Structures are given as C-alpha cells and as structure tokens.
Amino acid sequence: xxxxxxxxxxxxxxxxxxxxxxxxxxxxxxxxxxxxxxxxxxxxxxxxxxxxxxxxxxxxxxxxxxxxxxxxxxxxxxxxxxxxxxxxxxxxxxxxxxxxxxxxxxxxxxxxxxxxxxxxxxxxxxxxxxxxxxxxxxxxxxxxxxxxxxxxxxxxxxxxxxxxxxxxxxxxxxxxxxxxxxxxxxxxxxxxxxxxxxxxxxxxxxxxxx
Numbered sequence: 001x002x003x004x005x006x007x008x009x010x011x012x013x014x015x016x017x018x019x020x021x022x023x024x025x026x027x028x029x030x031x032x033x034x035x036x037x038x039x040x041x042x043x044x045x046x047x048x049x050x051x052x053x054x055x056x057x058x059x060x061x062x063x064x065x066x067x068x069x070x071x072x073x074x075x076x077x078x079x080x081x082x083x084x085x086x087x088x089x090x091x092x093x094x095x096x097x098x099x100x101x102x103x104x105x106x107x108x109x110x111x112x113x114x115x116x117x118x119x120x121x122x123x124x125x126x127x128x129x130x131x132x133x134x135x136x137x138x139x140x141x142x143x144x145x146x147x148x149x150x151x152x153x154x155x156x157x158x159x160x161x162x163x164x165x166x167x168x169x170x171x172x173x174x175x176x177x178x179x180x181x182x183x184x185x186x187x188x189x190x191x192x193x194x195x196x197x198x199x200x201x202x203x204x205x206x207x208x209x210x
Contacts, residue, residue, distance in 0.1 A: 010146035016071035032144030072181035080130035
C-alpha cells in the first residue's frame with residue numbers, strides 16, 4: 001500500500017483478535033514515534049510498551065473496559081513530563097551536544113532561554129505543552145502502524161490518576177496522556193469494520209490563502 005491507501009485502510013478498531021505483532025513491525029512503529037518532531041527537540045514524554053497480559057487486564061477497567069486493551073498485542077501508554085525542569089532541559093542539551101560533537105558553549109544561549117521561558121509558565125501550561133508534543137508522536141505512530149498494516153486505536157478515555165498510580169508515574173514525575181492499542185482487527189466481531197470512513201470535505205477543512 002502507498003501512504004494514501006494505508007490511511008484509507010486504517011480506522012479506530014473496536015475489536016482485536018489477540019494476535020501478536022511481529023517484532024520488526026513493532027520496532028518500526030516505535031522508531032516512527034521516536035523520530036517524531038517536538039518543540040526544541042525535547043521529547044517531553046516517555047512511551048510504555050505493554051504486552052504483559054496481566055497488566056493489560058488491570059488497565060482495561062481503568063479505560064472504561066474498552067475491549068481493545070485486553071485484545072491488543074501491545075498497549076502503548078504515552079506519559080508526559082509533569083514539568084519542564086531545569087535538569088530535564090539540561091539533560092537534553094547534554095545529549096544533543098554529545099551526539100553532534102559540539103561544545104556546550106554553542107548552545108548555552110538557547111538552553112538558558114528555554115529554561116527561562118518555562119520557569120515563567122505554570123505547571124498546567126507545562127502539561128498542556130507536553131501533551132501537544134505527545135500528540136504529534138502519537139500521530140506518527142498511527143501512520144506508521146497503517147503503513148505496516150497493523151491496526152490501532154488511540155484512546156483518551158481512561159482515568160488518568162488511576163493509570164498513573166498503577167504504573168507508578170508519580171514517582172517518575174510523569175502523567176499519563178494517551179493510550180494506543182496495537183494489534184489486528186477481529187473481522188468477525190468488529191462492528192466498525194465496514195463502516196464508510198467519514199471526514200469533513202476538503203473545502204470545509206482547508207482554506208487556501210495565496
């Protein structure tokens with residue numbers, strides 16, 4: 001499939017069949033998530049890749065008993081930073097400078113500016129900003145899954161505080177942001193399988209200014 005065909009093929013699967021995603025496909029989807037852009041390159045999130053059946057069963061009631069959680073091959077939990085701390089920003093620039101083999105002095109102005117900007121924002125603003133970066137990575141994961149012909153269901157319907165407690169996110173200074181179930185559609189039991197894909201028409205969605 002080309003990209004347009006892959007996007008037409010995918011939909012938010014309502015029932016999965018429990019089959020396991022081959023490791024190569026999973027790794028390519030995760031790499032797409034890792035390669036997604038983020039503001040200042042900070043990647044203010046972590047992704048927890050869960051295949052453990054017992055843990056998936058514990059997550060399912062937290063996610064309003066959505067069946068895809070238990071039926072998925074893997075459940076990805078996107079967890080965002082609870083704050084843009086000076087240490088987290090410094091750690092990023094340390095990695096950046098090591099990987100690019102440049103002196104720290106060359107990025108000091110940018111690093112200090114970013115620290116100052118976030119120091120003037122509230123915790124809520126930090127969380128909102130991190131969530132937007134996580135959403136970009138989620139989108140990359142959805143597209144990559146479609147290209148790999150792996151089904152996916154993004155989910156925001158869950159009790160965040162309960163999921164944070166279950167996965168120990170408070171100790172990690174993280175907050176659960178979104179869930180992505182990955183697996184394969186149950187063609188016999190998924191009522192959404194043959195529904196026509198509905199999107200707003202191009203003329204309603206796009207405004208061209210020339």
